[in-house]
Amino acid sequence: MKPDGKSANREWNGMTDGDHMETTEQANRPRKPRAPNSPPRVNGHHGMSAPAKNSDVVYQDLRGDIISMKLVPGTAINEKELTQRYGISRTPVREAVLRLAEDRLIDVVPKSGTFVARIPLAMVREALVARRALEEVTVREATAKASESQLMEIRAIIQRQRERAEAGEEAAFHRADDDFHAAIASAGRLAGIWDMIQQIRIQIERYRRLTLPQPGRMLKVVGEHEAVVDAIERRDADAAVDAMVQHLNKLQLDIAVFRDMWPDYFIFDPAVDSELIAE
Numbered sequence: 001m002k003p004d005g006k007s008a009n010r011e012w013n014g015m016t017d018g019d020h021m022e023t024t025e026q027a028n029r030p031r032k033p034r035a036p037n038s039p040p041r042v043n044g045h046h047g048m049s050a051p052a053k054n055s056d057v058v059y060q061d062l063r064g065d066i067i068s069m070k071l072v073p074g075t076a077i078n079e080k081e082l083t084q085r086y087g088i089s090r091t092p093v094r095e096a097v098l099r100l101a102e103d104r105l106i107d108v109v110p111k112s113g114t115f116v117a118r119i120p121l122a123m124v125r126e127a128l129v130a131r132r133a134l135e136e137v138t139v140r141e142a143t144a145k146a147s148e149s150q151l152m153e154i155r156a157i158i159q160r161q162r163e164r165a166e167a168g169e170e171a172a173f174h175r176a177d178d179d180f181h182a183a184i185a186s187a188g189r190l191a192g193i194w195d196m197i198q199q200i201r202i203q204i205e206r207y208r209r210l211t212l213p214q215p216g217r218m219l220k221v222v223g224e225h226e227a228v229v230d231a232i233e234r235r236d237a238d239a240a241v242d243a244m245v246q247h248l249n250k251l252q253l254d255i256a257v258f259r260d261m262w263p264d265y266f267i268f269d270p271a272v273d274s275e276l277i278a279e
Helices: 005-013 017-028 054-067 079-086 090-102 121-145 148-167 170-187 191-200 202-211 217-233 237-253 255-261 270-278
Strands: 106-109 113-116
Touching (some): 054 079, 079 090, 121 170, 121 191, 121 202, 121 217, 170 191, 170 217, 202 237, 202 255, 217 237, 237 255
Antiparallel strands (some): 106 113
């Protein structure tokens, strides 16, 4: 028997008369009042965060690969290959590449190509100085303000680092390392300073990734972190700051070694950067 127009319409919409009645009843039910300062209710897809732009996805992926040294300095970046990999047009890929060039992570050389930029030692030095100054502040504040539970959390992070170091898991170790420094800033009620450090340490991170494969390096970092938190627990601010400074200075002391091991990875100007090696 051929369905009438109303029945066909109900079947197409996937709703029966009972469904319509239930929906109407739900709509007529009194709503609970919203709590003060709570966000407005949203229905359907309204209020959902928009998907990332294609250029943002390409930017974040390439940035992560460059900073982690998965893409080492000098690696050619093929924009056509990227458009095929992501299934997008050339424009968003170009936007991502230009943003990375502004970050000094990519070099766009006219008539030659696009390449992962080498690490400028002058910028590494400046970033190390700035980071050291900022972390001295967070450590001193953490010594004065850290609660017992926060200290326990920091100890747990260090233990996680130790486990990752013993397993040789560099990526997981690196994430735990970030968590340690972020927890120090949070304990000092200066979490925003860690956000600032994140912005200035891009070039440091590329260099630091070269140091982790050193035999015993990761466990040495664990020991340095333990010295910092030991001093914080004793509420000895000067000792905590000194331990953090010594920890961060290790990166600068080793620069000459890694520059000589991978000379093609760095930009080194003897006239400008000689004091970086001498310090």
